Amino acid sequence: MSSFKLSTSLGRVGAAAAALLAPAIAFAQETAPAAVEAVAAAPVPDKGDTAFMFISSILVLFMLVPGLALFYGGLVRAKNMLSVLMQCTVIGAVVMLIWVVYGYSFAFGGSDSPYWGGTAKLFLLGVTKDSTAATFSAGVVIPEYIFMIFQMTFAAITPALIVGAFAERVKFSAVILFCALWVTFVYFPVAHMVWDANGLLFKMGALDFAGGTVVHINAGVAGIVGALMVGKRTGFGKDMMAPHSMTLTMVGASMLWVGWFGFNAGSNLEASGGAMLATVNTFIATAAAIVSWSLVETFTRGKASMLGGASGMVAGLVAVTPAAGIVGPMGAIALGLIVSPLCYFFVSVVKNKFGYDDTADVFGVHCIGGIFGALATGIFASASLGGIGYAEGVTMGGQLATQATAVIITILWCGIGSAILYKIVDVIVGLRVPVEAEREGLDLSSHGEAAYHS
Numbered sequence: 001m002s003s004f005k006l007s008t009s010l011g012r013v014g015a016a017a018a019a020l021l022a023p024a025i026a027f028a029q030e031t032a033p034a035a036v037e038a039v040a041a042a043p044v045p046d047k048g049d050t051a052f053m054f055i056s057s058i059l060v061l062f063m064l065v066p067g068l069a070l071f072y073g074g075l076v077r078a079k080n081m082l083s084v085l086m087q088c089t090v091i092g093a094v095v096m097l098i099w100v101v102y103g104y105s106f107a108f109g110g111s112d113s114p115y116w117g118g119t120a121k122l123f124l125l126g127v128t129k130d131s132t133a134a135t136f137s138a139g140v141v142i143p144e145y146i147f148m149i150f151q152m153t154f155a156a157i158t159p160a161l162i163v164g165a166f167a168e169r170v171k172f173s174a175v176i177l178f179c180a181l182w183v184t185f186v187y188f189p190v191a192h193m194v195w196d197a198n199g200l201l202f203k204m205g206a207l208d209f210a211g212g213t214v215v216h217i218n219a220g221v222a223g224i225v226g227a228l229m230v231g232k233r234t235g236f237g238k239d240m241m242a243p244h245s246m247t248l249t250m251v252g253a254s255m256l257w258v259g260w261f262g263f264n265a266g267s268n269l270e271a272s273g274g275a276m277l278a279t280v281n282t283f284i285a286t287a288a289a290i291v292s293w294s295l296v297e298t299f300t301r302g303k304a305s306m307l308g309g310a311s312g313m314v315a316g317l318v319a320v321t322p323a324a325g326i327v328g329p330m331g332a333i334a335l336g337l338i339v340s341p342l343c344y345f346f347v348s349v350v351k352n353k354f355g356y357d358d359t360a361d362v363f364g365v366h367c368i369g370g371i372f373g374a375l376a377t378g379i380f381a382s383a384s385l386g387g388i389g390y391a392e393g394v395t396m397g398g399q400l401a402t403q404a405t406a407v408i409i410t411i412l413w414c415g416i417g418s419a420i421l422y423k424i425v426d427v428i429v430g431l432r433v434p435v436e437a438e439r440e441g442l443d444l445s446s447h448g449e450a451a452y453h454s
């Protein structure tokens with residue numbers, strides 16, 4: 001074929017193809033600008049926010065291991081030190097696995113239900129390096145992976161808080177089984193109700209910036225229910241049961257304070273002024289609570305103790321948690337000053353009056369401090385008191401009523417659910433170790449090792 005005929009043939013083919021493709025080309029030309037505009041409008045995570053949330057997540061892990069483990073470990077007798085370390089470590093590991101299998105979905109799976117997130121994100125289905133999670137600012141997102149991880153650390157540390165209430169007398173298998181069931185039927189639903197946009201308490205308008213209800217009231221209620229159902233330690237009220245190492249308790253409490261900045265500031269989900277407000281409040285509410293507890297002990301006992309200082313530290317952190325990004329600095333100081341006398345009363349008076357054995361005062365500090373913090377958030381959120389203000393049309397009285405409703409719902413959900421779960425665990429594996437094992441110490445009887453060798 002001559003070059004003329006070939007070129008002519010190709011020209012005819014090209015013309016025919018152009019005629020056939022003309023509608024598609026025209027459609028593409030019309031839609032391309034809209035598509036480009038849509039891509040351009042899609043929010044992209046900021047690297048600074050992502051790095052901030054990564055650091056915050058690691059800080060919350062630092063709260064659990066080694067922070068909480070050492071704090072509780074120092075408060076028990078030397079023969080039970082390693083048992084507490086082991087419980088905190090394994091609880092965290094088990095809950096992390098549960099979280100990625102179904103916990104994240106149950107809490108934040110996108111369901112319209114006010115009580116749980118559904119099954120859409122089981123096994124992290126749909127969660128990829130490109131998927132994002134919304135923050136509190138319009139058009140601002142963070143990678144969904146880091147949101148998932150951040151919330152995972154909350155889920156991991158909350159059940160570990162519970163073990164301080166019944167330390168030194170519960171089977172290791174019972175602790176792990178209970179915590180696995182508890183996060184499934186108590187923690188995940190409450191987290192959804194409080195923090196998910198479709199949650200019951202979220203829609204109600206309850207304020208809980210970083211976990212006053214979800215973490216502290218939840219853990220405190222489960223702790224006191226467990227302490228009552230398990231019973232007192234053998235020799236309670238007769239044997240010496242003083243903390244074996246206030247040094248380790250102080251180290252652990254200090255790690256909790258450091259890690260708590262991830263807990264509170266990270267709950268802002270962005271490296272913005274809101275995170276810095278939460279940071280300031282975490283500093284000064286805690287400082288005020290330490291001073292307040294020390295003053296109360298000085299007036300009542302004549303001496304301020306290191307145990308009191310560490311207790312005040314944790315009480316201040318607990319109280320400011322729901323309020324961290326909501327109240328102003330002066331409101332945070334007020335929270336710290338008030339919470340310590342309140343918790344001290346429950347730890348030293350109420351506990352002795354009723355005679356329950358809450359080993360590490362989980363109820364007296366976390367539950368009572370959490371309840372106070374949740375209610376006080378409704379007051380100090382007022383713009384007239386330096387807070388960020390209420391939603392349109394909401395008054396202080398209305399917000400306080402909402403906060404009280406959220407507290408009551410959390411107490412009932414957790415209290416009833418925990419009691420049922422303790423009973424189930426008792427039937428399956430038994431809650432309590434034998435008396436002989438308890439007297440020997442859980443380090444040797446449950447784990448075959450000792451914390452110290454003379």
